[in-house]
Amino acid sequence: GAVVSQHPSWVICKSGTSVKIECRSLDFQATTMFWYRQFPKQSLMLMATSNEGSKATYEQGVEKDKFLINHASLTLSTLTVTSAHPEDSSFYICSATASVGLFFGSGTQLSVL
Protein backbone atom coordinates (compact mmCIF):
# COMPACT_ATOMS: atom_id res chain seq x y z
CA GLY A 1 0.00 0.00 0.00
CA ALA A 2 0.89 3.66 -0.18
CA VAL A 3 3.23 5.05 2.46
CA VAL A 4 2.68 8.22 4.43
CA SER A 5 5.57 9.32 6.62
CA GLN A 6 4.97 11.56 9.61
CA HIS A 7 7.67 13.20 11.70
CA PRO A 8 8.36 13.50 14.55
CA SER A 9 6.74 10.53 16.29
CA TRP A 10 6.65 12.35 19.58
CA VAL A 11 7.59 15.75 20.90
CA ILE A 12 7.68 17.38 24.29
CA CYS A 13 7.72 21.15 24.43
CA LYS A 14 7.30 24.00 26.86
CA SER A 15 4.12 26.02 26.98
CA GLY A 16 4.28 28.98 24.59
CA THR A 17 6.59 27.41 22.05
CA SER A 18 5.70 26.31 18.52
CA VAL A 19 5.93 22.80 17.13
CA LYS A 20 6.02 21.73 13.49
CA ILE A 21 4.82 18.33 12.32
CA GLU A 22 5.63 17.07 8.83
CA CYS A 23 3.59 14.70 6.71
CA ARG A 24 5.03 13.25 3.50
CA SER A 25 3.58 10.94 0.88
CA LEU A 26 6.58 8.80 -0.07
CA ASP A 27 5.51 6.95 -3.19
CA PHE A 28 2.59 8.96 -4.53
CA GLN A 29 1.45 12.53 -5.00
CA ALA A 30 -1.26 13.89 -2.77
CA THR A 31 -3.11 17.03 -3.77
CA THR A 32 -5.13 16.74 -0.58
CA MET A 33 -4.03 15.74 2.87
CA PHE A 34 -6.07 15.65 6.05
CA TRP A 35 -5.04 16.43 9.60
CA TYR A 36 -6.75 14.66 12.49
CA ARG A 37 -6.50 14.90 16.23
CA GLN A 38 -7.13 12.01 18.60
CA PHE A 39 -7.54 12.04 22.37
CA PRO A 40 -7.02 8.87 24.42
CA LYS A 41 -9.64 6.23 23.73
CA GLN A 42 -11.46 8.58 21.38
CA SER A 43 -11.86 8.46 17.64
CA LEU A 44 -10.13 10.63 15.09
CA MET A 45 -11.52 14.14 14.79
CA LEU A 46 -10.83 16.02 11.58
CA MET A 47 -9.06 19.31 12.12
CA ALA A 48 -8.47 20.56 8.60
CA THR A 49 -8.14 19.67 4.96
CA SER A 50 -4.84 20.67 3.40
CA ASN A 51 -4.87 21.49 -0.32
CA GLU A 52 -1.66 21.79 -2.33
CA GLY A 53 -1.07 25.35 -3.41
CA SER A 54 -4.02 26.85 -1.61
CA LYS A 55 -5.30 27.64 1.85
CA ALA A 56 -6.36 24.89 4.17
CA THR A 57 -9.99 24.36 5.07
CA TYR A 58 -10.54 24.19 8.82
CA GLU A 59 -13.32 22.41 10.66
CA GLN A 60 -15.60 24.36 12.93
CA GLY A 61 -13.99 25.11 16.25
CA VAL A 62 -10.41 24.69 15.03
CA GLU A 63 -8.38 27.91 15.29
CA LYS A 64 -6.63 28.50 11.98
CA ASP A 65 -4.21 30.99 13.53
CA LYS A 66 -3.15 28.43 16.10
CA PHE A 67 -2.89 25.41 13.83
CA LEU A 68 -1.03 26.62 10.75
CA ILE A 69 -1.11 24.30 7.77
CA ASN A 70 1.15 24.58 4.75
CA HIS A 71 0.91 22.29 1.71
CA ALA A 72 3.67 23.62 -0.51
CA SER A 73 4.19 20.53 -2.65
CA LEU A 74 2.35 17.42 -3.78
CA THR A 75 4.23 15.30 -1.27
CA LEU A 76 4.51 17.48 1.83
CA SER A 77 2.09 19.08 4.26
CA THR A 78 3.06 20.61 7.59
CA LEU A 79 1.07 21.41 10.69
CA THR A 80 2.50 23.99 13.06
CA VAL A 81 1.01 24.29 16.53
CA THR A 82 1.76 27.87 17.52
CA SER A 83 2.09 29.04 21.12
CA ALA A 84 1.29 25.56 22.36
CA HIS A 85 -0.52 25.08 25.67
CA PRO A 86 -1.07 21.95 27.76
CA GLU A 87 -4.58 21.56 26.34
CA ASP A 88 -3.02 21.12 22.90
CA SER A 89 -1.42 17.90 24.10
CA SER A 90 -2.83 15.17 21.88
CA PHE A 91 -2.07 12.64 19.18
CA TYR A 92 -1.97 14.31 15.76
CA ILE A 93 -2.32 12.18 12.62
CA CYS A 94 -2.12 13.10 8.95
CA SER A 95 -3.53 11.21 6.02
CA ALA A 96 -3.39 11.34 2.26
CA THR A 97 -5.49 9.91 -0.52
CA ALA A 98 -3.89 7.49 -2.95
CA SER A 99 -5.57 5.69 -5.83
CA VAL A 100 -6.32 2.65 -3.67
CA GLY A 101 -7.55 4.40 -0.55
CA LEU A 102 -6.78 6.77 2.28
CA PHE A 103 -3.55 6.13 4.16
CA PHE A 104 -2.37 7.48 7.47
CA GLY A 105 0.92 8.56 8.93
CA SER A 106 2.16 6.96 12.13
CA GLY A 107 1.05 9.93 14.21
CA THR A 108 2.76 12.47 16.45
CA GLN A 109 2.24 12.47 20.19
CA LEU A 110 2.53 16.06 21.40
CA SER A 111 3.01 16.76 25.09
CA VAL A 112 3.04 20.39 26.19
CA LEU A 113 4.43 21.04 29.66
Added chain:
Amino acid sequence: EDQVTQSPEALRLQEGESSSLNCSYTVSGLRGLFWYRQDPGKGPEFLFTLYSAGEEKEKERLKATLTKKESFLHITAPKPEDSATYLCAVQAGGNTPLVFGKGTRLSVIA
Protein backbone atom coordinates in the same frame (compact mmCIF):
# COMPACT_ATOMS: atom_id res chain seq x y z
CA GLU B 1 -25.12 14.82 9.05
CA ASP B 2 -22.98 11.76 8.33
CA GLN B 3 -22.67 9.47 11.33
CA VAL B 4 -20.85 6.26 12.19
CA THR B 5 -21.64 4.14 15.25
CA GLN B 6 -19.52 1.16 16.20
CA SER B 7 -20.41 -1.60 18.61
CA PRO B 8 -19.42 -2.96 20.96
CA GLU B 9 -17.05 -0.36 22.41
CA ALA B 10 -14.85 -3.13 23.75
CA LEU B 11 -14.72 -6.85 23.12
CA ARG B 12 -12.73 -9.49 24.92
CA LEU B 13 -12.30 -12.86 23.22
CA GLN B 14 -10.50 -16.06 23.96
CA GLU B 15 -8.00 -17.13 21.33
CA GLY B 16 -9.91 -19.01 18.65
CA GLU B 17 -13.28 -17.54 19.60
CA SER B 18 -14.75 -16.02 16.45
CA SER B 19 -16.90 -12.90 16.60
CA SER B 20 -18.08 -9.85 14.66
CA LEU B 21 -17.74 -6.11 15.07
CA ASN B 22 -20.55 -3.85 13.89
CA CYS B 23 -20.46 -0.49 12.14
CA SER B 24 -23.76 1.28 11.52
CA TYR B 25 -23.74 4.35 9.35
CA THR B 26 -25.88 7.11 7.90
CA VAL B 27 -24.39 9.03 5.02
CA SER B 28 -25.68 11.07 2.12
CA GLY B 29 -24.35 9.10 -0.81
CA LEU B 30 -21.79 6.53 0.27
CA ARG B 31 -18.60 6.63 -1.74
CA GLY B 32 -16.80 4.11 0.42
CA LEU B 33 -16.73 2.44 3.84
CA PHE B 34 -13.31 1.87 5.34
CA TRP B 35 -11.98 -0.40 8.05
CA TYR B 36 -8.72 0.36 9.83
CA ARG B 37 -6.73 -1.26 12.61
CA GLN B 38 -5.03 1.00 15.13
CA ASP B 39 -2.45 -0.09 17.68
CA PRO B 40 -1.74 2.12 20.71
CA GLY B 41 0.38 5.16 19.86
CA LYS B 42 0.26 4.51 16.13
CA GLY B 43 -1.67 5.75 13.14
CA PRO B 44 -4.50 3.69 11.65
CA GLU B 45 -3.49 0.84 9.34
CA PHE B 46 -5.66 0.38 6.28
CA LEU B 47 -7.55 -2.91 6.09
CA PHE B 48 -10.45 -2.71 3.62
CA THR B 49 -12.55 -0.44 1.49
CA LEU B 50 -16.10 -1.48 0.59
CA TYR B 51 -18.06 0.41 -2.03
CA SER B 52 -21.47 -1.17 -2.47
CA ALA B 53 -24.00 -3.28 -0.59
CA GLY B 54 -23.30 -6.97 -0.87
CA GLU B 55 -19.58 -6.51 -1.28
CA GLU B 56 -17.25 -8.67 0.83
CA LYS B 57 -13.47 -8.59 1.29
CA GLU B 58 -11.14 -10.89 3.17
CA LYS B 59 -7.67 -10.66 4.56
CA GLU B 60 -6.24 -13.48 6.64
CA ARG B 61 -8.61 -13.94 9.61
CA LEU B 62 -10.65 -10.84 8.79
CA LYS B 63 -13.69 -10.55 6.56
CA ALA B 64 -15.62 -7.33 5.97
CA THR B 65 -19.16 -7.18 4.64
CA LEU B 66 -21.43 -4.27 3.72
CA THR B 67 -25.16 -3.64 3.60
CA LYS B 68 -27.00 -0.40 2.95
CA LYS B 69 -27.02 0.46 6.65
CA GLU B 70 -24.11 -1.34 8.27
CA SER B 71 -20.88 -3.19 7.90
CA PHE B 72 -19.52 -6.13 9.83
CA LEU B 73 -15.93 -7.09 10.46
CA HIS B 74 -15.83 -10.82 11.13
CA ILE B 75 -12.83 -12.19 12.94
CA THR B 76 -12.33 -15.94 12.58
CA ALA B 77 -10.27 -17.82 15.15
CA PRO B 78 -8.54 -14.68 16.43
CA LYS B 79 -5.04 -14.68 17.85
CA PRO B 80 -3.57 -12.39 20.53
CA GLU B 81 -1.81 -10.37 17.83
CA ASP B 82 -5.24 -9.35 16.52
CA SER B 83 -5.72 -7.26 19.66
CA ALA B 84 -6.13 -3.64 18.60
CA THR B 85 -8.75 -0.95 18.09
CA TYR B 86 -10.71 -1.41 14.89
CA LEU B 87 -12.01 1.77 13.32
CA CYS B 88 -14.79 2.13 10.78
CA ALA B 89 -15.16 5.24 8.61
CA VAL B 90 -17.32 6.44 5.75
CA GLN B 91 -16.67 8.81 2.89
CA ALA B 92 -19.58 10.67 1.38
CA GLY B 93 -18.17 11.64 -1.97
CA GLY B 94 -15.31 13.07 -3.97
CA ASN B 95 -12.11 13.77 -2.11
CA THR B 96 -13.90 14.47 1.15
CA PRO B 97 -12.50 13.50 4.54
CA LEU B 98 -13.58 10.34 6.29
CA VAL B 99 -16.02 10.36 9.18
CA PHE B 100 -14.89 7.91 11.84
CA GLY B 101 -16.67 5.88 14.46
CA LYS B 102 -15.24 5.67 17.97
CA GLY B 103 -13.82 2.23 17.35
CA THR B 104 -14.03 -1.18 18.97
CA ARG B 105 -11.19 -2.14 21.31
CA LEU B 106 -10.54 -5.84 20.77
CA SER B 107 -8.58 -7.91 23.25
CA VAL B 108 -7.75 -11.52 22.39
CA ILE B 109 -6.61 -13.57 25.35
CA ALA B 110 -4.37 -16.61 24.91
